[in-house]
Amino acid sequence: MSDTNTTDNTDILIDISTAILRAHDGVLQFRALDDGGKSAKRLPFGPFMPDRHRTMEIGLRQWVREQVGVDLAHVEQLYTFADQGRYKSGEGRHVVSVGYLALAQGRMGPEDDAGGAWANLYGYFPWEDWRDGRPDMLDKIIMPALDKWLAQNDEARARVRLAFGRDGAQWDEEFVLERYELLYEAGLVEEAVRDAPHGRDTRARQKQTPSPPTLGTAMQLDHRRISATALGRLRSKLKYRPVIFDLMPDRFTLRALQQTTELVLGTALHKQNFRRLVEKSGFVEATGETSRARGRPAELFRFRHGNRADRPLAGLRVSGGRKSSGSK
Amino acid sequence: MSDTNTTDNTDILIDISTAILRAHDGVLQFRALDDGGKSAKRLPFGPFMPDRHRTMEIGLRQWVREQVGVDLAHVEQLYTFADQGRYKSGEGRHVVSVGYLALAQGRMGPEDDAGGAWANLYGYFPWEDWRDGRPDMLDKIIMPALDKWLAQNDEARARVRLAFGRDGAQWDEEFVLERYELLYEAGLVEEAVRDAPHGRDTRARQKQTPSPPTLGTAMQLDHRRISATALGRLRSKLKYRPVIFDLMPDRFTLRALQQTTELVLGTALHKQNFRRLVEKSGFVEATGETSRARGRPAELFRFRHGNRADRPLAGLRVSGGRKSSGSK
DNA sequence: ATAGATTATGCTCAATTTGAGTATAAATAA
DNA sequence: TTATTTATACTCAAATTGAGCATAATCTAT
Known part of the structure; x- marks a missing residue:
């Protein structure tokens, strides 16, 4: 124009x-x-x-x-x-x-x-998988490296605080992209080095990073950035739209549904409460069949395509629990 | 590739x-x-x-x-x-x-x-403003027209049900884009006529639409589509990030905050509960000043930039109330 | 066959949140 | 002074949530 x-x-x-x-x-x-x-x-x-x-x-x-x-x-x-x-x-x-x-x-x-x-996918984002508690690499590798970077780059402090849940802020599992972008800017993922061999802050980065950046695994082009966006979006969408069922087979046990949810969110969930949540949501109906595995057989459910339903098309409002690693 | x-x-x-x-x-x-x-x-x-x-x-x-x-x-x-x-x-x-x-x-x-x-903006999306209850045009104009269209286009029925909250489904204020897109496909907004003068289903549309499409006001190019996306995104984002404060001046009364929220969401909210919600959220702090207007003076608040806070950066989880038009 | 081990499912219970009011306070307008 | 208007405080029941305990139904190893 x-x-x-x-x-x-x-x-x-x-x-x-x-x-x-x-x-x-x-x-x-x-x-x-x-x-x-x-x-x-x-x-x-x-x-x-x-x-x-x-x-x-x-x-x-x-x-x-x-x-x-x-x-x-x-x-x-x-x-x-x-x-x-x-x-x-x-x-x-x-x-x-x-x-x-x-x-x-x-x-x-x-x-x-x-x-x-x-x-x-978590091989490329190991800091995102909290199912067995907070990953060690966060405190052992990422936080110290970010601190070093912040020493020369203070404007990013608020972003780091929010994205990585520092200084009293909470870890929000949806901020996958924000975390990846910060790691990129800090020169801590391989793509940053690859993309800017003569870039603006090469000096600074070389001085800052004694250990080579080996956080996760690199992908070609901007594909890890896109994957980070994908994971973040999926994690957030889970909570307000029933997308989790697109990852499930035709029929499934509630345990399988929970494991898939935990997999995506990267956190452990309380089993009985998850069951209550899902059953109450109305997204799921029992088939009468059961699955045989190790312990007591579990009922098989199927997704109720909400065609004649009257519920608000919400997602599973999982909320993680208060302590760190849930009750596996 | x-x-x-x-x-x-x-x-x-x-x-x-x-x-x-x-x-x-x-x-x-x-x-x-x-x-x-x-x-x-x-x-x-x-x-x-x-x-x-x-x-x-x-x-x-x-x-x-x-x-x-x-x-x-x-x-x-x-x-x-x-x-x-x-x-x-x-x-x-x-x-x-x-x-x-x-x-x-x-x-x-x-x-x-x-x-x-x-x-x-609501001049372009009059069906989106429910602050004084469900807009008449929905039942008088939109629904009958959509029904006529659906008679020749049954695959869209599930989408219409969801987007417009029919057949027991709930109206979800976030589906602004979905509604606009359906109205476009049904030939009920001017842009649809303008974009496809010799398009694939011109015959059908002429047959279907006795009244000229006059829903809201057209914009140039795809700008109304983009505006619909904007409104839908803002409505949804309100609920999980504190973006509402970007629309507010430096200091504001809780009433002003509520009115802005209602404006964006297009629904009326319960006053006392809104106050409780906002105060508990921690996003806001009193300034000590008051504003003079008609009734009792209201306290002026300001947004607390959550720098040292410990809350989860949520939005205002407003939920609309159960009945139609709230308690203005 | 029996004792674990393992998983599923049912149920309780307190704390918190939510929806919907009622009541009271502090100003202005008539 | 009274009515009107708006703000704010408080109540109360219903529903939801976080956390466990308890029991059921199966398999595995002895």
Whole structure:
């Protein structure tokens, strides 16, 4: 608008990347691709081609189909990242990156495991898994490193306090992206080093970081950033929309539902209260069947697609409990 | 990636549009521009130019500064729309539209009212304002029209049920975008007619709609869609983050805070309980001053920037009350 | 067959939160 | 001075929440 003169470069390539998550066998996984020799994994992605893709979601489904052969259920746009320097595609064209979240069910066909398969998401965000209590690395590695960084960068203090729950603030499991971004800015994840070999604060970072940044595992391009967004969004959405059921198979025990919820939230929950919560929510109905496993058989439930229901389409308002590690 | 051949068109223009909202004198307003003769208003917007704008937010701030001269406080990305046919820029290039939400304080300088000024957002979404009870137009106009549409379009029934709270479902004030999208698909808002003069279901729509679509007021391009997204996001965010205070002046009475909250949510709230909620939340502290108005003077409060606080950075978990119109 | 071990499920109980009022206070307008 | 208006305090029952204890139904190891 207004004074847009035609010599300005507005020519842009849009890449669409999708974090496909599932809960499988007690592990929160994402669909990862390997690209042969390269070490870092990536998400399925490809360019948005308006001539072929009427919408971005159509484009995304095409790339996902071609690259990993998975059919997606729930799909949701996450965020559009456009900062220069966070995405090195190299071809000179400016790249804008649109991230999507997709959910898949735990048990799938056997062929979908070819060429890269599923990887443990918490391997890339180990500080996010609090199911067995607060991870050691937070106090042993992350906090000291952040403190060192803050000494030269005090404006970030309030953000660190909020994101990492310091100085009396509470840890909020939804701030996954905020934490990753701070670790990136502090030069504590590999992507930060990779993206800015001659960047603005290379000196500072080298001085600050005696130990090499080895927090979690790097991904290609901005894919870990997108994955962080995905996890944060899923954690928050759980609480106000019944998305957890998109991760569940057709029928499931309440224990399985709880484990999946804990997996996503990265916290342990009180079993009896979780049961009460779920039963009262009306999202679930008993099938009459039971599952055989170790202890007493558990009733199998199925998701009640709320078609004739009258409840407010809430999520599971889980609230974590007061102490640290719950009552496993 | 993979089989991207170079003949494909991936050349894209990105437009950044910003819905700037404020609560002013009991009215929820957005910053609107007029463009002279054209009837429909628009939001401030302009192209993203990667050479000039290191991030999209920088670009947005530039367009906002140039076009409306407002300084923004809270700014947040909403969504990236890329469906063809919803944005007629005409120049042949594919346009992708990124929407942003910005909040401004109620009372601002006098000069910011030049060239377009602020418009009442609910004039564009009259079905969203339930402060005086359920709007008549819902049962008199919208529901019958939707029923007519559904008769030829049954797959949308579940969406309508959820978005408009029919058949036992509850009205959820956050589903602003979903409602607008359905009205658009049903051909009940002017933009739908404007965007598709020779579109796929023109016949059907003409047959279905005896009365011309006059729901609310149209905006240019996809700006009403973006505004719907903005309102929905703000309504939902209110409940889990203290964003309401970004709409408030430096000091305010609890009544003013409540009115702003009601304005955004479009519902009436119980006064005494709102007070209790806010006081307990710890977000607010008394200043000792009082405001003089009609009745008994009210204490003036200010927002406590939660710097040394220990509360979970929640929002105001307002819940609307059970009956329809609350206890004004 | 029996004693754990293991898991599921039922139930209690106090603390807290929530929805909905009633009551009182402090100002202005008539 | 009285009515009106708004603010604020307080009550009360219902519902929700956090935390456990208790019991049930199965499997595993002896």
